[in-house]
Amino acid sequence: MTTETRDILQSAADWQADGRKVALATVVSTWGSAPRPAGSQLAIAENGDFVGSVSGGCVEGAVVAEALEIMRHGKPKQMDFGVSNDEAWEVGLACGGKISVFVERLD
Amino acid sequence: MKTDLLKQLLADRSAQRTVVLATHLATGDQRLIHPGDGDPLADDATLAIQSDKPRTVETADGDVFLNVFNPPLRMIIVGAVHIAQALAPMAAMTGYDVTIVDPRQAWATPERFPEIRILDAWPDEALAALKPDHRTAIVTLTHDPKLDDPALQAALSSDAFYIGSLGSRGTHAKRIQRLESAGFDAERHCRINGPVGLNIGAKSPAEIAVSIMGQVTAALRGLAA
Numbered sequence: 001m002t003t004e005t006r007d008i009l010q011s012a013a014d015w016q017a018d019g020r021k022v023a024l025a026t027v028v029s030t031w032g033s034a035p036r037p038a039g040s041q042l043a044i045a046e047n048g049d050f051v052g053s054v055s056g057g058c059v060e061g062a063v064v065a066e067a068l069e070i071m072r073h074g075k076p077k078q079m080d081f082g083v084s085n086d087e088a089w090e091v092g093l094a095c096g097g098k099i100s101v102f103v104e105r106l107d
Numbered sequence: 108m109k110t111d112l113l114k115q116l117l118a119d120r121s122a123q124r125t126v127v128l129a130t131h132l133a134t135g136d137q138r139l140i141h142p143g144d145g146d147p148l149a150d151d152a153t154l155a156i157q158s159d160k161p162r163t164v165e166t167a168d169g170d171v172f173l174n175v176f177n178p179p180l181r182m183i184i185v186g187a188v189h190i191a192q193a194l195a196p197m198a199a200m201t202g203y204d205v206t207i208v209d210p211r212q213a214w215a216t217p218e219r220f221p222e223i224r225i226l227d228a229w230p231d232e233a234l235a236a237l238k239p240d241h242r243t244a245i246v247t248l249t250h251d252p253k254l255d256d257p258a259l260q261a262a263l264s265s266d267a268f269y270i271g272s273l274g275s276r277g278t279h280a281k282r283i284q285r286l287e288s289a290g291f292d293a294e295r296h297c298r299i300n301g302p303v304g305l306n307i308g309a310k311s312p313a314e315i316a317v318s319i320m321g322q323v324t325a326a327l328r329g330l331a332a
Binding site: 009010012013016024026028029037038039075076078102104105106107 | 108109110113114116117120130132134135160161162163172174175
């Protein structure tokens with residue numbers, strides 16, 4: 001575990017303590033040349049602040065948008081990104097890898 | 108994730124306890140797995156902890172993602188010597204929390220080791236306090252049996268993933284003899300990398316530090332070197 005991971009979860013806890021809604025995104029699997037390994041995390045606050053990363057910047061926008069939805073309804077979701085995915089045209093991975101990201105609300 | 112679970116996870120981390128977060132991917136149900144707590148997925152959790160890599164396990168109820176939160180990597184360097192001045196910052200840059208142990212106060216000074224934690228204690232006392240675990244590398248650099256030997260005995264009694272000891276083949280052979288007299292048989296003392304470091308023809312203190320750092324990395328990543 002990296003020092004970065006510590007800061008991400010601590011940020012999530014701090015944001016929540018400040019009364020903000022928070023979501024966490026975690027890379028749960030990768031195929032091929034993925035930019036960040038499984039376990040990498042991104043914490044998102046309701047105003048759109050985020051720390052950490054789940055890719056080299058390729059899919060963070062889509063993950064943050066989904067995280068804002070999940071903060072509202074509370075149902076966790078697994079999001080897949082990659083070249084074989086329709087979404088790849090919009091938010092694909094330039095490296096040709098595939099990643100699966102689990103997004104959940106901090107309750 | 109439930110707030111209480113996140114709080115427990117953060118508490119485990121600050122106490123440097125190894126913990127695995129298990130997430131049922133379809134439902135989002137989560138629990139923490141600690142080593143030895145008898146969780147049904149304990150074996151998979153152990154594999155994840157040892158490799159320091161998360162894994163997804165197929166269960167009858169669906170896929171469960173195991174994310175590993177290992178304590179930070181640590182390096183304990185015994186001997187505030189010239190090589191330590193190169194090895195300490197190199198290890199810090201590689202992600203290790205570094206502690207230098209040397210009771211000789213003329214050596215272990217903040218001027219010689221800026222930004223590095225220094226313990227001016229005897230190695231056996233220092234190691235008893237630092238409690239090396241499976242995420243700790245221990246390197247002795249003093250050549251002095253009075254300092255190296257107690258450190259090595261404590262290291263061999265720990266779960267440290269790497270133990271290295273500076274010294275020529277001759278010095279190392281004598282060291283092994285002393286350890287055997289102290290009751291550490293070959294099965295135990297074979298964990299010591301001596302002469303220390305990868306054989307890259309290192310000459311200068313910085314080059315020797317590189318060879319040690321390479322060997323520590325190979326041990327961490329599970330390569331024999």
